[in-house]
Amino acid sequence: MRFCIFDIDGTLVDSREAIASAMDEAFNAIGLEGPGYERTRHVVGLSLTPACKFLAPPDLSDADVERLVEAYKNAFLARRARCDTPEPLYDGALDLLRSLSEDGWLIGAATGKARRGVDYIFDRHDIGRYFDTVWCADDGPGKPHPFMVDEAVRAVGAARDRSLMVGDTSHDIVMARAAGVRAIGVTWGFHLHRELVASGAHEIHDDFASLRSSLDGFLALPA
Secondary structure, three states: OEEEEEEEEEEOOOOHHHHHHHHHHHHHOOOOOOHHHHHHHHOOEEEEHHHHHHOOOOOOHHHHHHHHHHHHHHHHHHHHOOOOOOOEOOOOOOHHHHHHHHOOEEEEEEEOOHHHHHHHHHHHHHHHHHHEEOOOOOOOOOOOOHHHHHHHHHHHHHOOHHEEEEEEHHHHHHHHHHOOOOOOOOOOOOOHHEEEHHHOOOEEEOHHHHHHHHHOOOOHHOO
16 A cells, blocks of 8 residues: 655645735735745745744734734635636646556645635646545644644555655655655755755655656665
8 A cells, every 4th residue: 555645735736926925915914015935935834824923023913913814815815716826736746646546546635725725726626536635724733743644644544654745845844754754855846955855855856757756666665
């Protein structure tokens, strides 16, 4: 039994522009200057409240942090309603999900998205059929806590030495290692190669072909 757990934002879905723009709008909505992509990319994958608290000025009250969280949600939903944030699947993502499923892999998701956001992406791209279990920000402690990976592994009954996590941020890597599964980084999302190395990724890939080749050989790796 082989089990592959995917992050969503920055790993399967190109949400870089959508997230950064919505965060800037949220800050502007409560009278603050937007943090910009370079700062925002560091918090992608975290649950929304700690992400906003990290980006906010240190003297911002907890009540205003919650205003910022709500402003972000509103900005993101408004952008989706206007259809000006496409959030496309990365080229190769659908083929990888399909081929893994056909080859008998179990597939899971561990994401900082809320359940509503997961449902939107799954419906929009018709990929929900490929997932055996999905864990998100609404279910318990967020990244880099190992909760989501722990629960995903338990849900499908997989062995940890036959399970792996694929993600684009250091939060994914730290979560995977804390849960005792193989941690695979990809460079087409939010975090840089050197950041994935520093977080302890077991391997890092620059394209889906390289990732697929690694997955094909996964069972040959020593436990």
